[in-house]
Amino acid sequence: MNSLPKSIQNAIDALSDLPGIGSRSAERLIFALLKNEMPLEEKIAKALLNLKKNLGECERCHHYCETIEGESNVQCGVCHDFSRDKKVICIVEEPTDLIAIEKTHEYKGLYHVLHGVLSPMNKVGPEQLRIRSLTERLDNTDEKPDEIILALSGNIEADATALYLTNELKKFSTIKVTRLARGIPTGGDLDYLDIGTLSRAMLDRREF
């Protein structure tokens, strides 16, 4: 027999559906909410119910953005920002990557979010990614950048996607295609590094 009231058990079950939250963590979170005298659970519930309301994709870069009722063409905060450098487009896999790059404050250009990488195993081909909209964007002379940065991850699928994109972008001969530097992470210890990273760091060494 379960010693928990149904409402508590339901909440624990729902929370433990989240990735990385097991039933024990969910239990601890729910009991923290029960102990809390503030209606924090209501605040969270309302925020979650509103999460996907008025949420769409930027018509230009496919980042998440707020939709406006009655308007079909919407742009995200980055594309809306007139101070951004329109001559550089950074291609990322997911909106989370865009946010990570934004946090560095090192990049002032625009983005293009693919929403995934090529993955034949998971039936993700070029059609499933926002690649066609990228070439359409580059066909538009007003939008044509000088440089495209491939800011993809370091795994095999991302490498394959980068290769595919480089081929696709060959027809835009005026655009320089670059990729993120690979090397030793900041604070990284040489003798803990894998051979791939270390040899790449050696090959890509730069003058002091």
Add this chain to the structure above:
Amino acid sequence: MNSLPKSIQNAIDALSDLPGIGSRSAERLIFALLKNEMPLEEKIAKALLNLKKNLGECERCHHYCETIEGESNVQCGVCHDFSRDKKVICIVEEPTDLIAIEKTHEYKGLYHVLHGVLSPMNKVGPEQLRIRSLTERLDNTDEKPDEIILALSGNIEADATALYLTNELKKFSTIKVTRLARGIPTGGDLDYLDIGTLSRAMLDRREF
């Protein structure tokens, strides 16, 4: 400028109010919800909104229990279960401790949840805990158990609470008061153990 739509930022902020969930974890959870095509966020939101609805305290043991409309006296699942041994009462600090003990399947008696421990620093005295209702419960001859188990934590405040309760329970001379065994945890390594636990394990040693 924030590169995130307001609804996403609100959801991240709300989730990171939970204990143990920082802004990075909250971000990861919210983006997992956004990626998920199932309306998991609605399921969670509904469960959270229902969490404290129809939730009360068991009139006997003060565990969480479902309230029934129009009825003021309600009992939790454990107290309701006729197969439980009414001759033993296990005193715990929080409902979470009750659940932990239930999971061992070693205990078949009843409970009494104090909802805290004595803590003068946090202005928690005997009046703030469910101690009076415990003595009232023991005064009732129908409810009088043969044994009371103090299943409190191993810290100083819990020890003080145990001492206070032992004094309070002295007037019920027919009731045996016991406490949980202290010693080496299962799978514990002797040389990693603190001195307090090890000396307690030595003192409380038992015949093979």
